[in-house]
Amino acid sequence: MRVVIVGNGITGVTAALTIRKLQPDWTVTMVSAESDHFFSRTALMYVYMGHMSLADTQPYPPDFWATRRLDLRRACVTAIDTSSQQVQLDNGEPLAYDRLLLATGSQPNRFGWPGQDLAGVQGMYNLQDLERLEVASGRIRRAVIVGGGLIGVELAEMLHSRGVPVTILAREGSYWNNILPVEESTLVSEVIRENGIDLRLGVELKEIVDDGGGRVCAVTTAGGERIECELVGLTAGVSPNLSALAGSDIPVGRGVLVDFGFRTQVAGVFAAGDCAEIVTPEGERNRIEQLWYTGRMHGEVVGQNIAGRDVSYDRGIWFNSAKLFDLEWHTYGQVPSTLEEPDPDCRRTLYWQHADRRHALRLVMDECRVVGFNAFGIRLRQRVCEAWIAEQRSPEYVLDHLSEAIFDPEFARRHEGDIARSLKERMS
Amino acid sequence: MSFVSDAAFAGGAPTPVSRNNHHVPFVGRWLSRLAFAAGLSLFGLAALGHTVGTGWLAFGLTYGLTAAGALGWVAGTYRGTPAGIKNHGTYHPGVQNRNWGAWLLGLVLLAFYVAYYWWPQYLNGVTRLADPLSQWLRHVPSDQWFLYGYLYTVAVLVMGVRMILRYRHNRYEMIRTGSLMFFQLVVAFLLPSLLRLLHQPDFYFSYFWPLQPKYLYPGEIRHLIEHQGGLGTFMVVWAVTAIFVATPILTYFFGKRWYCSWVCGCGGLAETAGDPFRHLANPSRRAWRVERWTIHSVLVIITLGTALLWLNDLTGDGVLGPAAHGFKFAYGFVVASILAGLVGVAAYPVWGSRIWCRFFCPMAAILGIIQRYWSSFRITTNGSQCISCGNCTTYCEMGIDVRSYAQQGSNIVRASCVGCGVCAAVCPRGVLKLENGAGSDDRFPGAADPLAEFKRSLQS
Numbered sequence: 001m002r003v004v005i006v007g008n009g010i011t012g013v014t015a016a017l018t019i020r021k022l023q024p025d026w027t028v029t030m031v032s033a034e035s036d037h038f039f040s041r042t043a044l045m046y047v048y049m050g051h052m053s054l055a056d057t058q059p060y061p062p063d064f065w066a067t068r069r070l071d072l073r074r075a076c077v078t079a080i081d082t083s084s085q086q087v088q089l090d091n092g093e094p095l096a097y098d099r100l101l102l103a104t105g106s107q108p109n110r111f112g113w114p115g116q117d118l119a120g121v122q123g124m125y126n127l128q129d130l131e132r133l134e135v136a137s138g139r140i141r142r143a144v145i146v147g148g149g150l151i152g153v154e155l156a157e158m159l160h161s162r163g164v165p166v167t168i169l170a171r172e173g174s175y176w177n178n179i180l181p182v183e184e185s186t187l188v189s190e191v192i193r194e195n196g197i198d199l200r201l202g203v204e205l206k207e208i209v210d211d212g213g214g215r216v217c218a219v220t221t222a223g224g225e226r227i228e229c230e231l232v233g234l235t236a237g238v239s240p241n242l243s244a245l246a247g248s249d250i251p252v253g254r255g256v257l258v259d260f261g262f263r264t265q266v267a268g269v270f271a272a273g274d275c276a277e278i279v280t281p282e283g284e285r286n287r288i289e290q291l292w293y294t295g296r297m298h299g300e301v302v303g304q305n306i307a308g309r310d311v312s313y314d315r316g317i318w319f320n321s322a323k324l325f326d327l328e329w330h331t332y333g334q335v336p337s338t339l340e341e342p343d344p345d346c347r348r349t350l351y352w353q354h355a356d357r358r359h360a361l362r363l364v365m366d367e368c369r370v371v372g373f374n375a376f377g378i379r380l381r382q383r384v385c386e387a388w389i390a391e392q393r394s395p396e397y398v399l400d401h402l403s404e405a406i407f408d409p410e411f412a413r414r415h416e417g418d419i420a421r422s423l424k425e426r427m428s
Numbered sequence: 429m430s431f432v433s434d435a436a437f438a439g440g441a442p443t444p445v446s447r448n449n450h451h452v453p454f455v456g457r458w459l460s461r462l463a464f465a466a467g468l469s470l471f472g473l474a475a476l477g478h479t480v481g482t483g484w485l486a487f488g489l490t491y492g493l494t495a496a497g498a499l500g501w502v503a504g505t506y507r508g509t510p511a512g513i514k515n516h517g518t519y520h521p522g523v524q525n526r527n528w529g530a531w532l533l534g535l536v537l538l539a540f541y542v543a544y545y546w547w548p549q550y551l552n553g554v555t556r557l558a559d560p561l562s563q564w565l566r567h568v569p570s571d572q573w574f575l576y577g578y579l580y581t582v583a584v585l586v587m588g589v590r591m592i593l594r595y596r597h598n599r600y601e602m603i604r605t606g607s608l609m610f611f612q613l614v615v616a617f618l619l620p621s622l623l624r625l626l627h628q629p630d631f632y633f634s635y636f637w638p639l640q641p642k643y644l645y646p647g648e649i650r651h652l653i654e655h656q657g658g659l660g661t662f663m664v665v666w667a668v669t670a671i672f673v674a675t676p677i678l679t680y681f682f683g684k685r686w687y688c689s690w691v692c693g694c695g696g697l698a699e700t701a702g703d704p705f706r707h708l709a710n711p712s713r714r715a716w717r718v719e720r721w722t723i724h725s726v727l728v729i730i731t732l733g734t735a736l737l738w739l740n741d742l743t744g745d746g747v748l749g750p751a752a753h754g755f756k757f758a759y760g761f762v763v764a765s766i767l768a769g770l771v772g773v774a775a776y777p778v779w780g781s782r783i784w785c786r787f788f789c790p791m792a793a794i795l796g797i798i799q800r801y802w803s804s805f806r807i808t809t810n811g812s813q814c815i816s817c818g819n820c821t822t823y824c825e826m827g828i829d830v831r832s833y834a835q836q837g838s839n840i841v842r843a844s845c846v847g848c849g850v851c852a853a854v855c856p857r858g859v860l861k862l863e864n865g866a867g868s869d870d871r872f873p874g875a876a877d878p879l880a881e882f883k884r885s886l887q888s
Contacts, residue, residue, distance in 0.1 A: 010816070043817035051515040051854075052822045059816045059831060061712065161516045195510065292815045321813050323856040326512030326597070330813070330858055379858035382811025407810050407861050409852055411599035 001026045003306060004087055004095050006077050006244055007103035008032035009041060010292055011273030011299040015101055018303025020068050026307075028069070029095060031087070033076035035127050037062055042292055044130050045154045049161040077244040082266045087244075099306050102245070102256055102264075102271040103299070106238035106290055113146075115208030120216035121232040124155045133158070136231055140164050144219050144229040146205045147236030148172050149179075153188070153324045155233045156197050167198040167227055169205055169219075181337055183351055184329075184374060187360060191327045208232055238290055240275040253277050255288050260312045262302035270306055272298035278313070291320060317386045327358065332385035333372035335364050343367065350395060350426065352419045361419055363395055370398050378415065379407035399423055460500025467493030474553040484560045491557065495582050502590040511597035513854050515707075515823070523777065524704050530777035537774035545765045548572035565621040577617050580697060584612040587700035594703070600849045600862070604689060608696040616693050629656050631663050634691050636670040638730040639791035641759065643667040645734065646741035676798055682864055683805025684795030685847025692791075694784055697773065698825065699848060702781025706850065709780035709827035716827070719787050719844065726763060727793035733759060763788065782825045786844055796843030804865040807840040807851065809833065813859045820851035820860060834859050 003019055005012045008030045016028050043057040065072055075089040086094040108123025110116045122132050143159050145152050148170030156166045172178065174185040175192060192199045204222040211217035218228045240255035251257045251265050255277030258264055262272040273295045278287040289298070297315055304311045322329045339348045346368040353360040354377075364372035369392040373385050384405040388398055398405075399420040406416065470480050471490045480486045523529040543550040548571075555575045562570035570578075588609040595601030615634040623631060629652060637644035644667060652660035678686045688695045698706075733755050740748040748755065772784030785792050799805060807830070814837070820830035826844040830851045833840045840860075852860040 040816040040818060042815040043819070046515075046817060046819060047519075049515070050517040050520040052818055053519050056519075056818045056822045059818065059835060293812060296812075319811070319813065321815075321857040326510055328856070328858050379810070379861075382813060386811070407858060409598060409600045409849060410862060411603055413599070 001098050002096060003028045003099045003101065004097035005030045005101040005103060006087065007101075007105055007273070007275075008035065008038050008072070009103060009105050009273065009295065010038075011105075011295040011302070012101065012103035013038045014296050014299025015103065015272065015303035015306065016070050017068070018300055019307045020070065022304065022307035022309070027071065029071040029073060029097075031073045031075050031077055031089065031095070033074070033090075036072065036074050037065070039127070041126070044124070044127070045158050048130060048133060048158045080245060080248040080250065082249055082269060085268065098268060100269045101302060101306060102250075102269070102275060103273045104241045104244050104275045106274040107241045107243075108234050109147075109237045109239055110234060111236065113205055113208055115210055115216065116234070118208055118210055118216045118232075119214055120230060121208055121234065123234050123238075124151055124158075125238060133231075137162060137164070140230045142167065142227070142229045143231040143233060144169060144227055145233040145235055146219075147234065148175050148177075148201075149235060149237060150176070150322050150324070151238075152233070152235040153192060155235055156192065157195070157325055159231075159233075160195060160197065164231075165196075165198070167200060167229070168192065169200050169203045169221065171202070171204050173202050175199065175201065177337055179337055181335070181339070181349070181351075181362065181374070183353065184360060184362070184376060185337075187353070187357060187376060188324050188327065190357060191325050195325050238274065240277065240288060242275065253286065257286075261305045261310065262298060262313065263305065270302050272302040289315070293319065317389050319382055319386075327376055328379065330375045330378070330380045330382075331373060332380065332382065333364070333370075333389045334366075335362065335372040335374045339364070347395075347427065350423045352415075352423055354415060354418075359415055361415075363398060363423075365395055368394060370395055381405045381407045395427065396424070456500075457504045460497050460504055462497070463493050464497025464501055467491070467495070467497055471554060471557075474557055475551065477553050479553050479556060482556060482559065486557055487560045490554075491561075491578075491582070495586055498586045499589060502586065502593065505590075506593040506596075513856075514594075515854070518707060524707075526708070526778060533777045534774055537776070538770060541765075541769045541774055544572055544576055545769065551575060565618070566624045568624065574621075577620070580693070581612050581617040583701045584693075584696045585609055585700075587703065588696075591700050591703055595853060598849070598853050601853060604849065605699065607690045608692075608699055611691050612693055612696045616696075628659055629663065632693075633666060634693060636675070636791060637667060638671075638727065638734070638794070639692070639694070639789060641730050641734060641790075642756075644671070645756065646738050650741075671794075675794065679795050679798040680803055681805075683803045683845070683847050683862075684792065684799045685805070685845075685862075687795060688785060688792060688846035689848045694768065694772070694789065695846060698781040698785060702776050702825070705776045705781050706825035707780070707822050708778065709782060709786070709825050711821050711824065711827045711829045713829075716829075719827075722787045723789065723793045723796070726767075726788050727790040730759065730763070730790045780825060780827070782827075782846070785846065786826050792844070792846075799845070800841060800843040805847065806863060807833075807845065808861050808863050809837050809839055810857075810859045810861070812837055813857045815857055817856060819854040819856065823850050823854045825850070830860070 001023065003026055005016055005028065012030055016030055019026060019028055037058050038060065039054065039057040040059060043052060046052045047054050047057060073089065075091045077087050078090050079088040080100070081088070085098065086096050087100065088094050106125060108125050115121065120136060122129050124133070140159070142165045145155050145166060145168045148168070152168055152170070156168055159166050174182060175189040177185040180188065189199060189201065205219055206222045207220045208216055209218040209220060216229065216232050218226050219232060220226045242252055242256065245252060245256065249266065250269055255275050256264055256271035257279055258271050258276045259279060262270050262276060264271055274290045276288070276298065280286055294315060298313065301311050301313045317333055319332050321331070342348065343365070346365060349362060349364050351360070351362045359377035360375070361378055362374040363370050370388055373380055381404070402416040402420060403414070406414065467490055471494060474480060474490060480489055518524050521527055523533065551572050555570050555572055558570040558575050558578055561578065562568060562574050588605050591605045592602050611634045616632055620630060620632060623629065632640065642648045649664050652664050689699055736748055737752055737755070740746065740752050745752070767788045768784045772788070775783055814831070814834040816831055816835045818831050820834060821828070824830050825848060826846060828840070828842050828845060830840060847862055849862050852862060
């Protein structure tokens, strides 16, 4: 059996390792246009900031792949022919497959802004973006970042580490408020500003200005302001990268349409990770999941299904984490950015924040049972939080046992007592 | 009741405060660097024989100026910057990234160690400069041993301050570094000076056999008991208790870190002066394989050697004869001088800060065996939160591939882990935590049959 995997990111690699474990004799080939070896995409920022070398971001040493007989190809897929079961590469013979996995990831959103294709305008997604940024860095006097999400903060932190003044334009009234409730969003906005970033909230990009030579020299906002800059970072989200599918008969929506086993509608063809759009039952919005963690979980499930098992994807109790400059964030379960439906019997949420504005904890309840956690500056133990959500614990129970969930380093200042006291006061 | 959120906590839009500007005035920043360079230059001149004089003035102009300049430099670097992990530029070209400056620094350190061990007359100029301090502390002139202890302590203290400032958001790192600074200053420098002042035997209460093998050599023990009275006997009891009682118990509860990254002088230097070079440790599996062979070989040699010395002693020189002295000399030459000093410290800028501790230290070998098979200490992993970024592996000074465990969600139980806590500190997703007694359900599987596991580990 010949398996071809397009993409060597976390989804493709996890799938390949899963297949190898279950099917020691199958031929597994991974094709990537981006890099010779798998690296952690989330670590690219640390390479730019000089925390790590690119080799340090590779979770497996270069000889790992040969010892597991995983064939690596550095090539770009130009066409997929599902009838003859072949993928065409830009640098050689067509590659025949029996099972094909598309794990092509994402590309940064470009919303048709004038000037969005000028030199000096880029996203921060792949290795080539990093290389472009490195080349451009010498001549940047100011950078403008468009978009108010995690990648925006990370790109700001990257440039800031090299002393580049940064302006962030975010359409939202408060940073990342499509994900974070207003208190946390305010906290994050403060952290960004305290690090010297010029954060403009409620400001929309109108145009990216050409310097006359095809390179960016400024941006203008919807409000009519002009900001001189030599680099524009587009970080207004990502969308599935479908470039390899051009001309193929694999059905796509916003992403490659798949079922909960990551099978496309074409036999033998699978898609998973950022590029997949999971078709959900009637009435629910199809799911496109673009996190490291979901990418890994997709890879495990699709790997098993490619290897002949029948596994359905269940992402379990939701979790995520991030670090925004020096502020760490852990979240478990459901924490909606707005809690619209009031509950007549008990509070929908309880929020505690330390006076230093660097530590915060939110509990979210549904029918007086804890369903979600949001923690800033406090590390929470995943195992414990998940158990409490699964066991439908009451907020009182959670507050009484909070120290079991704390994952902060030894000797860290503990806030459980303060949290329990102040939140219980508010509950009574 | 409706959606509750206390507006008082949320607050309005804050006033932007830039914490990033360099608050240290330009002059202040350069003054400390200038003082450091001037002190170091005078120190260098003294080393080449052009002494700047004697007495406290000369001491202040050389050692004082260098240390004060370095302290000012370190403080200025972190003042006005937000607390947090700031490894910016570590991998950009520079001394931390094995450039020519790193090799030069390594060569200077190498030259110093060669002179210190074998040609101390070349250090005479700088040794004399330390006379006032030695006279004040011990009422005797300085010698190369005092000079070395003094320089070592200053390095630990100055760079310890740097470490504390660098990790001022992390109390584990601050307290641990404070402990290392205390043990170096008080137990390894002031106390031996006091013993000398009182004409008592030379003894370091923070070093144990087999790191300091002579503390269990028969000749030393006889000498302490027979000629040094009650204090001598106490020292012998201390030495025996430390390795045979305290070490197993403390390591069982806290892992080897209680010694390696809280007490030990070698660890003290590595965790402070060596911190800028911690990322140079080789994380490959090959290095791990080499490490297991070398460190256990040194342990076997010193254990057999010590046993033979005792046998020899009890049979009246019947086993080794004159070779007894030869063994002590050879072990001291190869292990203490070359491996601990020349390779262990001079190679900091090239191979990282824990070469001695990782590849050779027999004390670390004993602590490691206890830690791996019996201790309840481990680094735990927070569920599935790992993003495989590699910061933990990169900044592990022992070259442990921490990520390979964390990304699988498994806890880390490794003989070499000194529990410095830096992997947990640099993790951007809060995945790692050092824990005592995290439960025995994940106890290392080899613990059931340690001997078989040990053999297997040497073969793999």
